[in-house]
Amino acid sequence: MKSRTHAEAYDVVIIGAGVIGNSIAYHLSEQNSQNILVIDKSFPLSGTSGSTQAWVWVHTKTPSSYGELSLFSSELYPYLERKIGDVEYKRTGGLAPFFTEEEREKALKLAESQAKVGIDIKVLSRDEVLKKEPSFSPNVVGATFSSIDGNVNPFRLLELYTRAAEKNKVDYSFYNPVVDIEQQGDGYMVHSEKGVFRTKKLILAGGPWSKQLGSFIGLDIPVxxxxxxxxxxxxxxxxxxxxxxxxxxxxxxxxxxxxxxxxxxxxxxxxxxxxxxxxxxxxxxxxxxxxxxxxxxxxxxxxxxEDGLPIFGEIPGRKNLYIATMHSGITLSPVIGTLMSELISSGETSLPIEKYSISRFA
Amino acid sequence: MNIDLLVVGGGPAGLMAALEAAEYGVNVAIVEESSRLGGQLRQQTQYLSPLPSGIGEIRGFELANELVEAVTFNKHIVTYTNHTVIGLYEDGSVGINNGKEIIRCETKKISVATGADIQGVLFPGWTLPGVLTVGAAQILVNRERVKPGNEAFIVGSSDFSIEVALQLYDVGINVLGIVETETSLHDRKQENLYRLKEKNIPILENSYIEQAKGRGQVEKVILNQNGNKEEYDVDLICVDGGLNPVIELCQLYNCSFAFNEILGGWLPTYQANFETSTDGVFIAGNTAGITNQGAVMVTGKLAGLGAAESLGNVPEQAADVWRNNYWSELAKLENYQVNEARTCHIQNFETSKTKVYET
Missing domain, CATH: 3.30.9.10 (D-Amino Acid Oxidase, subunit A, domain 2)
Structure with missing residues (x-):
């Protein structure tokens, strides 16, 4: 951008309008105290959030602390629905079948460790699986089952996040790739194809495009x-x-x-x-x-x-720069939005999030 | 299956592409998903015009029969009806489904002649039985010998839907009118307009269907004409929301696309030999831009020639001579605006290519 005379100023700029970026924007906007911009190179659902099977899946997530985070998120879904509308969240219960006896041992261990964080898993016999799911192959040996798992309609989820956020005065800029990021004092200048935005706080929520966003400010994001x-x-x-x-x-x-x-x-x-x-x-x-x-x-x-676990939180050594990128964004969306908005607005979170810091890769 | 050229789609464009390439000794396979070759020509009972030089006065289905016969007796061409291309393998070979198994086909070149999709027109009640596309109504009447209703409105006044209105009239359907949102019509075939008048079928300009109503099927229509609403007893609504090229296979081949409204919306970019941005992938017929049947046939020839040339079966100079002939024929056959749009579309391909080389 040659002309930088007219940089629009925000309190918070979120790069990425997927299920994570939008959840952060929406949860942050509930406080109605900050000017927020969400910027996306394309439009919501054109990337990862729009090409998912959209499970809200908990019971096989390990280590159990990660299972617990997923559990909290799935428990937030009914509450989220009351606020933003019907996202067709259904807690169907989830089955993870196995086909060898050895896997039963692993299943029992999983049930034991997940029980410690409150995830209730039953290890089913072949007959129990077939009773629950009669169309399943009789070759099945067993399955782990938990009533906490389910799924959601990702299209409705994204639409209702954006609608609720817009109602709370969040700005959106779509079809607008970010081309560079520049640190300026305690804030950031976000250079995009359509203009420059100045912001106090910057959140990278680019999902698969995180690596490129990181490269603009000399950060290696290990995904x-x-x-x-x-x-x-x-x-x-x-x-x-x-x-x-x-x-x-x-x-x-x-x-x-x-x-x-x-x-x-x-x-x-x-x-x-x-x-x-x-x-x-x-x-x-x-x-x-x-x-x-x-x-x-x-x-x-x-x-x-790279280690399979979510990366989110403030980036150490970079004031006012945050990241949130992970697999299972649909499952984790409500909890990540909640925690990140707490972190951004008050510096504190209601759950410890240190183990998800990007600093673990250093 | 191992072949020089795979032609996808057994309509007029695909058949012409196959015949043209076979002329130069190229071994061709035609894959057609329906049970018979001939495509849209199969239910055109009217005389076609304009047609490429050398083809006399002929009705659409008769022309289909002639082309199918030529293809069937050509020793370089094999045909597979009831076969559908369903995807591509990692190594580039083509997956063809015949309802029982998936056949893996290795081909040196491919010509995509998958035709066009007719778009619907949306209004409350558009999902009721009795609302059909004009194309579907034509298939029912001319091919399946089924009368789809008794009292009809046609929505959209393209040459094609006017043709279908006349054909519905001919089988005893009372066509109340052709509903058109525009207020003035250009470029319609004069002869057809005259025939409409003769049969007392009005073109209702500045009108649209406000709603279709009925229990389980269309029974009534509320028509808005010049702002006035009126209700009619109707059991058939034939809609024509325009044609779009069918391009899914080109998407699988990662071809680059451009939007060209006159050519029917999004379509692959291509060169004068009808090769797309993906090496070895040619397109023909309405896939390469919506046009009339005569022009569709010539684009088939161009794609067949292009494939034969790139396989080394035609010397470049000879190919250029023929290509120029076909292009001048195409210019004569198709609507001036369409031909301009096509030329422009191809020029854009050339410039975008140069740009790539420069950077």
Missing amino acids: KLVRGQVLITEPLAPLLNYTIGGIRQANNGEVLIGYSKEEVGYNRQGTLDVIQETANMAVSFVPALANANVVRSFSGVRVVP
Whole structure:
């Protein structure tokens, strides 16, 4: 940007209008005390938040402290819905099947460790699985089950976050890539294609694009990109009662299926290799799906921090600079928004968040 | 399956692309998802005009039969009806589904001739049975011999929907009128307008459908004409919201796209030989811009020629001569505005390419 005579000034600028950036914006705007701008290179749902199976998934998240964070987030969902509207959050209960006896040992250990943080897991026998989910393959050996897991409609979630935030006077700038970030005293200048914004506090919530945002200010943000391909069937009669690892049936009867994880950068092309593999896997889990027509597929780029755990909080040594990037953003969105808004406005959080600091990678 | 050129879509563009390439000894496979070749020509009962030189006066379905026969007896061409391209493998080979299994096809070049999608027109009640696209109504009447209703409105006044209005009239459907939001019509075929008048089918300008009502199917329509609302008893509404190129396969091939309103919206960028920004991927017919049937056929020839040339089956000089001929024919056949838009679309490809080289 050549002309910098007219930099708009904000208290807080959030880069990234996905499920994390928007949650932070919305929760922060509830206090109605700061001028907030959310800026995005494209529009909400064009990236990771719009290409997800949208589980709100808790019970297999380890270590148990991470499970606990996910638990808190899923417990915030009904409360969030009362504030922003119906995001079609459904606590269906979740099944994670296993197919060998060895896995039962692991399942029992998981149940034991998660119990300590209040996540109630039952380890089911084959018969119990089939009783709960009769269309499941009889080859199943058992499953872990928890009633806390569920799913949400990501499109409604994002829409209602933005609507509520706009009502609270949050500004949005879409289709506006950030091209540079400059530290100025205790604040930041955010250079974007459409202009320069001056802000006291800056939050990086760019998900898969975090690495690039970090590079503007000499920060290495240790995340990987993982492509997931998801198949969607035609609407089927009720077939699945629970959210199952890899498969869920949406309200309208469509079944969403996805297991794949590929490290191919930002490439969002679908490939038949993975599509066929995914379909075969689904049929081996739920044999009745062999008769279903797949009507479309999509793929999305997810962000995975190098150690798998969320990265959020203030960046040490960089005053007023914050980051929030993680896998499972849909699950964690309400809790991250809550904690980050506490941190940004008062410097304190109602839960300890030190273990999620980016400083652990140093 | 191992082939030189895979043609996706067995309509007029695909068939012409296959015939043209086969002319130069290219081994071609045509994949068509429906049970028969011929595409939209199969239900065109009217005489087509304009058509490429050398083709006499002929009705659409008769032309389809001739093309299908030529393709069937051509030793370089194999055809697969009831086969659908469903995706691409990592190694670039094409996945084709025949309802039982997925066939892996390795091809050197591909020509995408997947045609166009007709868009709906939205109004309250548009999902009621009895609301069809004009294309669907035409298939029912001319191909399946099913009369879709008795009292009809047509929504949209393209040449095609006027044609369909006349064909519905011919099978005894009372067409109350052609509903058009515009206030003045240009570029419609004079002959068809004359026939409309003859049959007492009015074009209702400055009008739109406010609502369709009925129990389980369309029974009544509220029409807004010049701001006045009136209710009509109608059991059929045929809508034409315009045509858009079908481009999903080009998206899988990562082709670059541009928006061109006159050519039907988003479509792949391409060069004078109808090759897209992705090497070896050619496009033909309405995929390369919405135009009339005669012009569609010539774009097929251009794509077939381009593929044959890039396979080394036609010397460059000879290809250039033929390409120039086809381009002048295309200019004669298609609407001036469309041809201008197409030329401009191709120039943009060339400039964007130079830009890439410069940086």
